Amino acid sequence: MVTLRQRPTVATxxxxxxxxxxxxxxxxxxxxxxxxxxxxxxHLRGSWELASVLNFINVFRPLISEKLKVTAEEIEMGxxxxxxxxxxxxxxxxxxxxxxxxxxxxxxxxxxxxLCKKLDPWWPSIANGEIxxxxxxxxxxxGYKGLDPTDRLQFLKALCELRAQQDDARKYIQDNANEGxxxxxxxxxxxxxxxxxxxxxxxxxxxxGYRLYKEVNEVSKSAKAxxxxxxxxxxxxxxxxxxxxxxxxxxxxELSSSKASSLAAVGKTIETDAMPVVEKFHKKKERAIKKKxxxxxxxxxxxxRPIRFTRSCxxxxxxxxxxxxxDKMITDAVExxxxxxxDEEEGIEQQNASLAGSNDSSEDTKMKSxxxxxxxxxxxxxxxxxxxxxxxxSKEDSEEKIQFGAKNRMRQRVTRNSALC
Numbered sequence: 001m002v003t004l005r006q007r008p009t010v011a012t013x014x015x016x017x018x019x020x021x022x023x024x025x026x027x028x029x030x031x032x033x034x035x036x037x038x039x040x041x042x043h044l045r046g047s048w049e050l051a052s053v054l055n056f057i058n059v060f061r062p063l064i065s066e067k068l069k070v071t072a073e074e075i076e077m078g079x080x081x082x083x084x085x086x087x088x089x090x091x092x093x094x095x096x097x098x099x100x101x102x103x104x105x106x107x108x109x110x111x112x113x114x115l116c117k118k119l120d121p122w123w124p125s126i127a128n129g130e131i132x133x134x135x136x137x138x139x140x141x142x143g144y145k146g147l148d149p150t151d152r153l154q155f156l157k158a159l160c161e162l163r164a165q166q167d168d169a170r171k172y173i174q175d176n177a178n179e180g181x182x183x184x185x186x187x188x189x190x191x192x193x194x195x196x197x198x199x200x201x202x203x204x205x206x207x208x209g210y211r212l213y214k215e216v217n218e219v220s221k222s223a224k225a226x227x228x229x230x231x232x233x234x235x236x237x238x239x240x241x242x243x244x245x246x247x248x249x250x251x252x253x254e255l256s257s258s259k260a261s262s263l264a265a266v267g268k269t270i271e272t273d274a275m276p277v278v279e280k281f282h283k284k285k286e287r288a289i290k291k292k293x294x295x296x297x298x299x300x301x302x303x304x305r306p307i308r309f310t311r312s313c314x315x316x317x318x319x320x321x322x323x324x325x326x327d328k329m330i331t332d333a334v335e336x337x338x339x340x341x342x343d344e345e346e347g348i349e350q351q352n353a354s355l356a357g358s359n360d361s362s363e364d365t366k367m368k369s370x371x372x373x374x375x376x377x378x379x380x381x382x383x384x385x386x387x388x389x390x391x392x393x394s395k396e397d398s399e400e401k402i403q404f405g406a407k408n409r410m411r412q413r414v415t416r417n418s419a420l421c
Contacts, residue, residue, distance in 0.1 A: 040080045048238030049157040056160040065092040072208045080149045108140045116140045126161040192266040211243035245282040
């Protein structure tokens with residue numbers, strides 16, 4: 001297993017972002033200094049155990065679970081709140097440590113009892129001090145939830161240590177080593193340092209996210225006074241310097257502007273090697289956020305639309321193959337045909353009655369039309385004389401207009417010829 005040397009917990013001095021929500025496996029962060037979990041997050045990021053756990057998940061993800069896609073921020077918030085993400089991670093690790101009883105891991109917080117039972121006999125060899133909580137007839141569940149986030153981190157770190165000692169984990173390391181070139185995820189990348197007590201490390205992937213760590217090694221004054229190499233007491237701390245694009249840019253600017261050439265070289269290395277990877281991951285996160293927003297807008301738009309009622313499907317009647325049902329169907333059909341015949345006969349009778357009434361009315365109309373014709377014949381001579389007079393007047397007016405037009409055209413020709421002469 002790839003682990004780090006044990007160092008005391010030291011909190012970072014820079015404010016760290018706090019978990020807000022997650023979109024498609026990518027966590028969105030916001031700088032909320034008033035959040036109650038801000039101090040707990042900074043305290044966790046000052047622990048070297050967190051960096052070791054994240055590196056273990058990065059290296060052994062194929063063995064733990066391919067479906068387990070959690071980010072580093074989700075792991076931090078799971079340790080703080082002991083939520084479903086924390087339970088999912090612990091269950092995935094417990095299933096790789098025999099003997100495995102899936103029933104004991106199901107049902108709410110049953111995994112906490114299994115965790116305490118598995119770690120209790122191995123605790124002295126994989127962790128320091130005494131185990132904070134032991135299995136005690138269900139009281140361990142409330143005891144675990146009441147622990148400090150750093151104590152829960154100790155449980156998770158010990159569980160990773162125990163998982164790395166299993167046969168499949170050892171075979172996984174050997175198979176990767178026998179291929180000639182060791183998988184790059186098996187080791188963190190050292191970006192450089194001042195060569196004395198400070199070093200910078202870069203680690204992560206597209207699922208967990210990328211982080212920049214700062215390792216500080218300070219030697220105590222009492223050891224220098226004694227000048228005894230074997231009694232040299234060193235103090236190591238492991239700090240999380242950057243977790244997102246803005247923090248990487250800030251650290252790169254600070255180191256590049258340093259007067260020390262070694263630290264300036266680290267800043268340039270961060271800009272050339274680490275920043276392109278972090279920017280690509282940041283763009284991927286932004287695309288995921290935009291996609292989530294589009295999906296939410298689409299869902300809200302569909303909810304606001306009026307509901308359309310479609311025609312219901314016809315109900316299919318169950319089929320029965322009995323003589324009684326068949327006889328009933330025949331009688332129903334005969335009754336339906338009798339009713340239709342009666343309706344048709346009534347309709348024919350009504351039509352005949354209407355036709356008889358129409359014949360009587362037609363005779364009356366014929367008599368009236370004959371009387372009208374006789375009247376028009378009497379009035380016709382007077383109207384004919386008036387029409388003849390009107391036509392004669394129209395003919396005379398047209399002839400006068402034609403003569404006037406001809407005379408006018410002759411006058412125009414005479415005046416035109418005189419003008420030419």
